[in-house]
Amino acid sequence: MSSHPDRRIRGFTLIEISIVIALIGFMLGGVVMTVGVQRRQQQETEVRRTLADIREALIGFAASRPEGVPYLPCPDTTGDGVENRGSVNCAQAEGRLPWVSLGLGDSDSWGNRFRYRVSPEFSANGGFGLSAMGVLRVCLRSGCASGELLAERIPAVVVSHGRNGWGAWRVGGGSAPAPSSSDELENADGGDDFVSREHSDAGGALGEFDDRLVWLSPHVLKHRMLQLGRLPEAF
Ligand SMILES: [Ca+2]
Ligand SMILES: [Ca+2]
Structure with a gap:
């Protein structure tokens, strides 16, 4: 006896349909993953391009002071993008990047404000000279132990808090949760030291870092x- 031809055809068709559906699922999953990675x-x-623009804009701001003496902008401490300055000095050494004063966009790639800290000697509107000394430092790890110093005497630092955004001011108002790792906390603690290093998202002893x-x-x-x-004079 032979099996019924229609039943055999229907059976193979169902298996084939299942395989095709599975293949489409895999392909769609791959496409979604690829799109996510590309994004x-x-x-x-x-964000790298924007940070490079910010550096140039800060230099341009200093060079274009109408008084003829260079100084850096103050942080924005009220959320309107305009620097907050007293008669001479900044209201605070740290706050949001003053994007309006610099003529830049208002956020990083993830919809958060850039954090900006400036050394007082470079931001006073009497202008800085060749002997001006910054007080900010960038290190490979929080605490800046011996051998982990990347740069010192820095006039200004700008931070994007990265994909996780922890420690950032939101564009829509309010703040993101504080970071959980010591290295990201170093970039959100309102001090003169900052951390810059390779990213790590996998947890472990160092914790997350995507700043x-x-x-x-x-x-x-x-x-x-x-x-x-x-x-006025050369070094
Ligand atoms: Ca971060
Ligand atoms: Ca710090």
Whole structure:
């Protein structure tokens, strides 16, 4: 006896349909994953480009002071993007990047404000000279132990709190939760030390870290002011 031909055809068709559905599922999963990875890469590329623009905008701000003496902008401490300054000095050394005063966009790739800290000697509107000394430091780890110092005497630091956004001011108002790792906490504690290192999302002893930083070298800043005729003498 032979099996009924229609039943055999229907049976194979159901198996084939199942395989096709499974294959489509795998392919769609792969496409979604690829799109997600591409989106992350775009955001990382975008934030690096924005941070480079911010560095140039800070130098441009210093060079274009109408009084003819260079100084850096103060942080925005009220959330309107405009620097907050007293008659001479900044209201606070740290706050949001003053994006309006700098003519920049208002957030990083993840919808958070950039954090900005500036050394007082570089932000007083009497202008800074060749002997000006920054007080900020960037290190490889929180605590800045011996051998972990990346840069010192820095005039200004800008932080994107990265994909997790922990410690950031939200564009829509309010703040994100505080970071849980000591290295990310170093970038949100309102002090003169910051951490810049490779990213780690896997937990473990070091915990998460996805912050992106840019800072001004005092030598580059002074050299640019000299080139632009904003400082009177050579080193
Ligand atoms: Ca972060
Ligand atoms: Ca710190």
